[in-house]
Structure formats: structure tokens, C-alpha cells
Amino acid sequence: MKYIEPASLPEALEILSADDEARCLAGGATLVAMLNADLVEPSTLIGLRRIDELAGISVSGDHIRIGATTTHAQIAGDDRLTGNAAVVRDAARQIAHSAIRNMGTIGGAVCHADPNADFPGALVAANAVLEAAGQSGRRQIPADEFFLDYLETSLEEDEILSAVMVPVEPVGARGRHLKFSRTHGDYATISISLVLAINSGACSHARVAVGSAGPAPVHLAEVDALLTGSDLSGETIKQAGQKLMEAADPVDDVRGSAEYRRMIIPGLLQRAVDELR
Amino acid sequence: MPQSSQETPNNSYPGAPVRRLEDYGLLTGSAHFVDDLQLPGTLCAAFVRSPYAHALVNRTNTEEAAKAPGVVAVHTLPDLQPRLTDTRMATGLPSRSLRLDVKPGVLAGDEVVYAGEPVAVVIARSRYAAEDAADLVEVDYEPLDVVADCRSALHTDSSAVHRKLSHNMAAAFEFDYGNTEDAFRDADLAFRESFHLHRGGAHSIECRGAVARHDPATDHLTLWTSTQRPHGIKRVICDLLGRNDDSVRVIAPQVGGGFGPKLVCYPEEVVIALCATILQRPVKWIQDRYEYFLSTTQERDQYWDVEIALDSDATIRGMRGALLHDHGAYTARGLNVPYASGITLPLAYNIPAYHLDVYVALTNKVPVTPVRGAGQPQGVFVMERLLDRAAGKLSIDRAEVRRRNLVRKEQMPCRKSLRLRGDTEVILDSGDYPATQELALKHAGWDSFRERQQSALEQGRYIGIGLANFVEGTGRGPYETVTVRINASGNVAVASGATAMGQSTQTMLAQIVAEQLGGDPSRIGVTCGDTDATPLGFGGFNSRQTVIAGASAHAAARAVKAKAFKLASRLLEAAEHDLEIDGRAVFVKDAPDRRLTFAELARAASGLPGFKLPVADMGPGLEATESVIIDDMVYANGSAVAEVEVDIDTGRVTVLRFLVVHDCGRRLNPVIVDGQVLGGIAHGIGNALFEWMGFDEDAQPVTTTFADYLLVAADNMPEVRLFHLESDSPFNALGVKGVGESGCLPTPAAIVSAIEDALAPFGAKLNQAPLTPAVLWELIRSAPDSAPDTAPPGHWRAPDIDKDAYRQESLDGR
Numbered sequence A: 001m002k003y004i005e006p007a008s009l010p011e012a013l014e015i016l017s018a019d020d021e022a023r024c025l026a027g028g029a030t031l032v033a034m035l036n037a038d039l040v041e042p043s044t045l046i047g048l049r050r051i052d053e054l055a056g057i058s059v060s061g062d063h064i065r066i067g068a069t070t071t072h073a074q075i076a077g078d079d080r081l082t083g084n085a086a087v088v089r090d091a092a093r094q095i096a097h098s099a100i101r102n103m104g105t106i107g108g109a110v111c112h113a114d115p116n117a118d119f120p121g122a123l124v125a126a127n128a129v130l131e132a133a134g135q136s137g138r139r140q141i142p143a144d145e146f147f148l149d150y151l152e153t154s155l156e157e158d159e160i161l162s163a164v165m166v167p168v169e170p171v172g173a174r175g176r177h178l179k180f181s182r183t184h185g186d187y188a189t190i191s192i193s194l195v196l197a198i199n200s201g202a203c204s205h206a207r208v209a210v211g212s213a214g215p216a217p218v219h220l221a222e223v224d225a226l227l228t229g230s231d232l233s234g235e236t237i238k239q240a241g242q243k244l245m246e247a248a249d250p251v252d253d254v255r256g257s258a259e260y261r262r263m264i265i266p267g268l269l270q271r272a273v274d275e276l277r
Numbered sequence B: 001m002p003q004s005s006q007e008t009p010n011n012s013y014p015g016a017p018v019r020r021l022e023d024y025g026l027l028t029g030s031a032h033f034v035d036d037l038q039l040p041g042t043l044c045a046a047f048v049r050s051p052y053a054h055a056l057v058n059r060t061n062t063e064e065a066a067k068a069p070g071v072v073a074v075h076t077l078p079d080l081q082p083r084l085t086d087t088r089m090a091t092g093l094p095s096r097s098l099r100l101d102v103k104p105g106v107l108a109g110d111e112v113v114y115a116g117e118p119v120a121v122v123i124a125r126s127r128y129a130a131e132d133a134a135d136l137v138e139v140d141y142e143p144l145d146v147v148a149d150c151r152s153a154l155h156t157d158s159s160a161v162h163r164k165l166s167h168n169m170a171a172a173f174e175f176d177y178g179n180t181e182d183a184f185r186d187a188d189l190a191f192r193e194s195f196h197l198h199r200g201g202a203h204s205i206e207c208r209g210a211v212a213r214h215d216p217a218t219d220h221l222t223l224w225t226s227t228q229r230p231h232g233i234k235r236v237i238c239d240l241l242g243r244n245d246d247s248v249r250v251i252a253p254q255v256g257g258g259f260g261p262k263l264v265c266y267p268e269e270v271v272i273a274l275c276a277t278i279l280q281r282p283v284k285w286i287q288d289r290y291e292y293f294l295s296t297t298q299e300r301d302q303y304w305d306v307e308i309a310l311d312s313d314a315t316i317r318g319m320r321g322a323l324l325h326d327h328g329a330y331t332a333r334g335l336n337v338p339y340a341s342g343i344t345l346p347l348a349y350n351i352p353a354y355h356l357d358v359y360v361a362l363t364n365k366v367p368v369t370p371v372r373g374a375g376q377p378q379g380v381f382v383m384e385r386l387l388d389r390a391a392g393k394l395s396i397d398r399a400e401v402r403r404r405n406l407v408r409k410e411q412m413p414c415r416k417s418l419r420l421r422g423d424t425e426v427i428l429d430s431g432d433y434p435a436t437q438e439l440a441l442k443h444a445g446w447d448s449f450r451e452r453q454q455s456a457l458e459q460g461r462y463i464g465i466g467l468a469n470f471v472e473g474t475g476r477g478p479y480e481t482v483t484v485r486i487n488a489s490g491n492v493a494v495a496s497g498a499t500a501m502g503q504s505t506q507t508m509l510a511q512i513v514a515e516q517l518g519g520d521p522s523r524i525g526v527t528c529g530d531t532d533a534t535p536l537g538f539g540g541f542n543s544r545q546t547v548i549a550g551a552s553a554h555a556a557a558r559a560v561k562a563k564a565f566k567l568a569s570r571l572l573e574a575a576e577h578d579l580e581i582d583g584r585a586v587f588v589k590d591a592p593d594r595r596l597t598f599a600e601l602a603r604a605a606s607g608l609p610g611f612k613l614p615v616a617d618m619g620p621g622l623e624a625t626e627s628v629i630i631d632d633m634v635y636a637n638g639s640a641v642a643e644v645e646v647d648i649d650t651g652r653v654t655v656l657r658f659l660v661v662h663d664c665g666r667r668l669n670p671v672i673v674d675g676q677v678l679g680g681i682a683h684g685i686g687n688a689l690f691e692w693m694g695f696d697e698d699a700q701p702v703t704t705t706f707a708d709y710l711l712v713a714a715d716n717m718p719e720v721r722l723f724h725l726e727s728d729s730p731f732n733a734l735g736v737k738g739v740g741e742s743g744c745l746p747t748p749a750a751i752v753s754a755i756e757d758a759l760a761p762f763g764a765k766l767n768q769a770p771l772t773p774a775v776l777w778e779l780i781r782s783a784p785d786s787a788p789d790t791a792p793p794g795h796w797r798a799p800d801i802d803k804d805a806y807r808q809e810s811l812d813g814r
């Protein structure tokens, strides 16, 4: 196995498209563990850490740009991530323990697309857009369309995720990533990512996604619509929770049965709303 | 205070929180664990393990693997067999109750009986090469029916765990005293409950591992292994490899935790030792965590079906029932886990009649051996849950029911109608159990809890409180040898068969010796866990070393001190009672200038060629070896109170507060005692809420990483308060009792009691551990519809079992 650390994105893309078996290495938190367990055998590892344009967070106009190799710890510690983007920061804060947060990157987390991970739901709730770089240019993929299935995204084999763009709007919104797990540091049993704007008691913006509830984050436009404009009464939340629960399709595993996971969604949604109110 | 410390009034080492001798090495990274050994020319081993829980092994082809780069050798059982006296390892303790002789193999032969059982070994120049080549070993398996559940293992139509055997009843035995029939016939209240208790593995930070080296010049074989019991390993290796005792040395270097499973000899230890002699190169094998999950012994499942009979004033009249214990596929240690469970049940309370049938069932899973607590937490759990239930039925406070039945101080020493597995008596030596409970209740604010609970409930919060008492048998005999020597260079050296695995054993021994010889414990060198340093020994298990090795250290140090005084008295021309010792010298109390250093004394004692020894009736040297024989165990006790909150939306439990009042007799080092109890509590919290070693219906392990198998981490630990009583044991000179396991005994019982209390509004009945959020949530959700006597999850009714129907059989057809 070869290991290369290109200094630029075009260079990395060239190596990637030249070799079917090449793979990007970001923080390595997941990929190195997979290599150790013989689950993957790439011919070449392309280390991304020297590529400056993939690193760091910048605010430009109507969105906040989070470079793919930005670590969870950097995101968790950046107080520019407020308003709509707060949900992303809140998710980063709750990933694993600090060792993993110092190692793992948002690019690695979303490209790995583990349905139990925290970022996917948060990015959907924040209406983020993922920027994919290929040799022929860049394209933008809404978070809603990025996560396809268990460990599967709409990124092409020869593309590299370059950044995650989180809209600044709505500015007055607040975000909460409510992670329910068996212990602190465990993957979520269910997570609720919620962005709400409330103006004089009425909800003026709502976007909610549920993680660990199926192969991709569960997001229903009809639920956002139900909440938006409502007074977020217990009854409304219950209805919304019910709909999300019906749409959820989680798996049975050590964290709980599929049924258990579905059934706790409404209660957790209510709690997330209460915490933002 | 015991006699000994009054004789040396200016010495305060035992009882003082002296710094641990172990800390320097551990904190600076200079301590040596097995994997730190880098012997020149070391080869690395990887094992080929069965992917099936039960299969025939038709053919094994090692050709491809042998040709792989870096590979030095590939061995299966037939390759090794000519060099072994037997293909099976006798690692278990004897017991008349065993029906099946199922010893683990050195490697699997023509049948594998659990997923992870080693089938072949690959030795290569690097670990990478060995692992890659292990994948190339082709084994032709023919899958067989699997026994995945100990409950079905005893069904007459169950398939057999071992094809060569006709049934799965590894052992059946009973506890029986008093007249249970009378007790139940005239009882005001009698009821029956069933319980399912699961404990996972032990999960020391360091997994297992071994390095072996053979020296052809001396034909000496040395094995460094991460073990709790080097002497036990040495015995198996000498026997299987046909070597005499003087040609084998087993050393336990720094051990990164044992907690039970490192008590037994494993196939890998024998294979590594043998391969080093075959290949004439050092061979190393370091287990990874995945292998640990697969192949290191566990404690797993017990099902209980028990009845209790009481008078209307809550006086217990008797108990009876059955215990079904999952033994795994082989006998790796014996029957000590179910035995300890059964004996623990009636230990803390006055129970006039007791009958328990114990069934030990084979399953196609990795063998069961003790995990910290060794079956005792399960016994405590069952007893304490029954008392909670009785309290509910009699409308008497849970603590009051216990108070009325606890063994009282004036009964001490209290002879129980039970016998230990080695057929010695059970005599509770000391302690004031009711006072221990009383203190726990006081510190916990037990009496005012109902008000706190009510006001929490008004805010929609469900909190609960629970109590559990325990008594633990500690200090298993018969002895542990200790040698104390003052060397000619003036240093004090201590050697013992005791084996350290993180319990501060060196510090403990040094403190005891320092009490006699004066001076600073940190100047005393202690060698543990080396069969050459101390040929006889047992090692670390059963909370025994401070009691057993401590007694020998105490006696040996006193003997050395007596020799030093006798010699100094002669040389200084002073009476012995006018002398004093300070760890470096012996001197005349009133004239400290008249002194002889340890070096001077040791040199004088070792003599000069052609000259008489200075003291005619004293042998040479300032050395003594003692093996104090101790047959009776000593019993530590304690009471735990847990306060929890249950999130009724998810079933998640938060332990809000936890306290233990603990009595392990005299505490030689209070900091070490606290560390042991806290560690045990952490383990107990894991057993109450998190640790689950899952297997599917094919007995395939499904929790093989720490992402699936949850351990308690620092941030899951609640605020814990510890309080100590010190009821010195009258059974040993130091007044001590063991403390290594006690923390995990009452913890699951107290936490589950508190959860049940918190969920009282839902009528929850909790008869199992661990309790996951999903299980609790299901109980909460179904509460309104379920009838009050619905069987709780984990329910088990003992079937009618004709013990005599299960024949004595052996894998060897003997």
C-alpha cells in the first residue's frame, strides 16, 4: 500500500482518478480502524492534511464554509457557528470523546456516512450544501440528497468532498442536536437535529432531521411545514413526532430494537423543542 | 489494634496512606508489561480461530500459509501432539459434582466447540506476516448444531455441545441445610421469583499475552505471561511439555489488570512455550481486543428460580430454589462461580433453612470462569431483590426488613450451616452488619427520601433509592509463601508467590514488612509473580493476597526482626528489649550511637570462612521464609445505597448518588482500599446498566468491540461516597480482610432496587441485570396494560430435572 500526501486538491484528484483502488485519508479515526480490521484494502492512501484549501472555517456572505479536513474539535470550538449553524456545532461537540474529536474531520464523517453519526442529521437540519470537487470542476449537493444509504453517499468515486457550506439564514434561528445514547461517547441510539426560529411565540422556521433512524437522516418537508407557523404546542409536536416515527426505519442492534428507537422519537423531539424554546 | 503494631509503637506504616511503590514505573512509563519485552530475534504468533460455535474439523491445509512471506512455522494439533504428554489442559479445580470431564484442548482437534477456539498457530517474523498468513490457513469445517442458551442445553432433546458426549450437564450439586419444608408449610408469606443475571467479561486494559524463550545451553524455558497465577501456569506447562519443575520459570511481569479471567492457563500460553522450544527462538503473542472478546473467559448468564418464606414480622424462615449456570464449552476453572453464587445468598442474614439445586450447563460459548466478584454479586442480587419484594408485600420498610434478619454483632463469630468448596467451614469472623446498614441509611438520608422523591415527581422527575447489603468471603487459603531477607548490602528484599495485577500488592507487602523492620516501605524491594523467586504459590484471586500473603509477610518479617535483634544484642552487648529498629539499623534505645546497620548485621550473620557464626543457635543469614496456613476465610461486609433517576421517555438511568459503608477489617492503606472499592463499584455499575456480552442464536458473539460492548467510563461514574468501619478480623494477626472484589457485590442490587423504586408509579418489577434503556422503556410503556403478576423479562421456571439421569462422561472416553 502506498501513502501519498499531495499539496493541492488537483494533485489529489489526479491520483484518485488514476487509481480505482485509491482512497482518501482524512483524520483516520474510522479508516485506520477499518484497515486494521482488514475491512478495506486500498492500493494507495491519499493523505489530505497538507491541502490548505480543505482546511478551516470561513464566513463568506450568506454561508459559512467548513473545509472538509476541519476537525470536530475545531467545529465544536468555533463561536461563529451560531444561528442556523449552531446545530452543526452542537453535533460536533457531542461526537465521541475529545481524542476522536481532535482526530476526526467533518469530511471523513460525512463521506463515511454512518447513519449513526451525528453530522448527517445536523447538516440536513441546517440545510447545508456539500461541495464535491472532481477533475472537471465542482458541484454542490444539498445535504438532503447526499446521504443515500448505509455507508453510501452521492459522491462519485473520483470526487473529493471539499467543503460543507452552512447557510447563515435564518439568522435568528437556534439549533439543537439532541443526542440520545446509552452512555456519553457512544454513538446515538436516536438523535434529533432541530433548527427553530421563533417570533413572538410563533414558529417562523423549522427544520428537523432524525439520525440513527434509518439508512439516511429522516427528514420530512411535511413535518417542517407542520411546525412552521404553529405555536409548537404539545399536540403539534406530538403529531410531528408521530410522522417522523412512522417514516423512521432503523435497525435492531445493541443500542436498541428498531421498535424502541422509533418509539422514543416523539418524546425526544418534544425535549429538543423544549430546550430551544 | 492488633498486637503486632503495639510492639513497635513508633511505627505507623500500616494504616497510613503511603505512596504506592508501583506508581513510579506506571506513571513514568518505565514499567514492563509483556509486550514491552523485546528479546533479540523474537518471532510473532497469530492464531487461527474457529468461525463456528460448533463444527467438525475435517481437514486443515497449512501449505499456503507456510509459504507466505516471513512465515517460520504453522502448527496444528497433530503437529504438536508428539511433543505433548496430553492434548488437553487440566486447568480446573477438582469437584465431586462434575459429571462431564471437558478439559480445553491445547489446540482444537477434530471438533471446535466455540467461536474463537484456537485451531492453528502461525509463527512469523512479524505480527503482520503472522496475521496475513493465518488468513491463508484453510480449515474444512462441517457445522454442527449449536447450543446457544443454557436454558435449552438441559432439555432432553438438546443437541450436545460436544459430539462425543450424550448430554450437557457439566455438574449438578446442591446446598441444603435446615428443614425447608417446615419453613414453607407454616409461613405467613411465601412467594417465588425468577431472575436472569448476566455478567460480561472482565476487560482489563491489557489483554492477554505471552513471550517464551528457551535456552538450549541450560534447557531452561522461561515464559513471561500476563497472568494472575504464574504457578498454576507453570504446573500445566511442566505437565504437558513433560518438563521437570527446575527447567521452567513463569514470570508475571507488570499485569495491566486481571479481574478473574487471567486466572486460568490458556491454550496460547502452552502453544507459545512449546513453539519457543521447537523453533529455538523467542516467540511472542499479544492478544488484541477482538481476540479477547472471542477467547478470554467470561462470566455470562445465570437463571434463578427461588422461593422465600417469612413470618408476618418479616423474619425469614427459609429459602429454596434452583440456579442454572452457563458454564461455556469447557471446564477452565471449575464450579467456583455457581458455588460462590449459591453460598453468598444466605451469608448476610439469619436463614434457618436453605435448599438450592445448582445446574451447570455446557453451551457452545467460550468457557466461564470468575470475573471480579466471581458469582457473588448474583447471589447478593437475588437475596436483596427478594427482600425488597417481601418488604412490598408486608408493607414494611425495605431497610427494616433487612435489619430484622441481618446477622447481629453478638452472633460473631457466627458459624453458618454452609461449607466452602474445599469443604472447610463458613464462620463469619467479625463485623456489625446492622450498624453498617444503619450508617449507610444515615449518610444517604434514607428517611427523608420520600419527600425528595415526591417533590421530584411533582416536577415530572422519577427518582428512586435502593439499598443492598453484602457479605463477601475473602482470603482463600491455604497459604502464600513469603521470604523476607536483609541483604549484605543492607537492603530489604521480599519475595512472594502473591501476584500483582494492579492491586498494589508490592506496596501492601512492603508496608507489612516495614511495620516490623522499621523504615520507609519504598526502600523495600518486592518480587511477586516469579516462580523462581518463590517456587510454591497460588497467585491473585478471591480477594486473598493481603490476608494470606500478608500473614506470611508479617510472620517472616517478625522472624527476621527477631534474628536481627538476637544478633545485635550479642554484638552490641545490650538486652534485646533495649533495642530498636528503624529500617536501616538496629540500635540501643537510650544510646542510639551504639548501632549496627542492616549491612553490618547481614554480613555478620552470613559469617566468615573458618570462623564461628556470631550466634551459635541461629542459622546463617538474616532471612526467613514463612507460609502461614489459613483455612478459614474472613468475611468483609458492607451496605450500599444508590439514588437514580429514570428518564421515562427513553428508559435511560442516571445514577445520581452512590454510597457504600464498607468494613474490611483493619485497612493497611486507606488509599488503596478506596481505590479497590471504587473500581469494584465502577464494575458493578457496568453490570447493572451497561455490560452485555451478546451472542446470536448461532452462539456467534455480536459484541466484539467497545462500541458495542459498553464499559463504564469515568464520565459515567456518579458521585461516590465511601465510609469505613474497621472490625478487625480475629482470624489473622493483622486483623485484615480482602477488598479487591467487594465494590461490585452490592452495586447492581442497589441500583436495580433504586430503579424499581423510581418506577414504582408504573408497578415495575425488575428481576434482571443489566437493565438497558430499551428494557426499562418497554416496562414503562406497557405498565398500564400489564397484569400485576406478569412475568418480568428474563423469567425462568426450573424444569423438573432428574439429576441421576446425567451420566459421568469424558471427552477422552474415559
Ligand SMILES: Cc1cc2nc3c(=O)[nH]c(=O)nc-3n(C[C@H](O)[C@H](O)[C@H](O)COP(=O)(O)OP(=O)(O)OC[C@H]3O[C@@H](n4cnc5c(N)ncnc54)[C@H](O)[C@@H]3O)c2cc1C
Residues within 6 Å of the ligand: A023, A024, A025, A026, A027, A028, A029, A030, A031, A032, A033, A048, A068, A069, A094, A095, A096, A097, A100, A103, A104, A105, A106, A107, A108, A109, A110, A111, A112, A116, A117, A118, A119, A159, A160, A161, A162, A185, A186, A187, A188
Ligand atoms: C471510538 C470512536 C467513536 C466515535 N463516535 C462517534 C460519534 O459518537 N458520533 C459520530 O458522528 N461519529 C463518531 N465516530 C466517527 C468519527 O466522527 C470519525 O472521525 C469520522 O467518522 C471519520 O472522520 P475521519 O476524518 O477520521 O475520516 P477517515 O477515517 O480518514 O475517513 C473516513 C472515510 O471517509 C473518506 N474520506 C475522508 N475524507 C474525505 C474527503 N474529503 N472526500 C472523500 N472521502 C473522504 C475516507 O476515504 C474513508 O472512507 C467515532 C469514531 C471512533 C473511532
